[in-house]
Amino acid sequence: xxxxxxxxxxRIKTVLRDGESQADxxxxxxxxxxxxxxxxxxxGPDRV
Numbered sequence: 001x002x003x004x005x006x007x008x009x010x011r012i013k014t015v016l017r018d019g020e021s022q023a024d025x026x027x028x029x030x031x032x033x034x035x036x037x038x039x040x041x042x043x044g045p046d047r048v
Contacts (some may be wrong), residue, residue: 012025 009022012022016022016025
């Protein structure tokens with residue numbers, strides 16, 4: 001696993017759902033970010 005800035009893992013622990021592990025949280029976050037980046041560009045000044 002990559003390194004996170006100090007305090008990040010503590011922040012994750014505070015928002016975990018019942019039965020959810022830190023690994024579950026990170027997997028979901030990575031999957032959501034991959035979908036966002038792989039998807040079609042969303043409008044903006046430097047998007048055509």
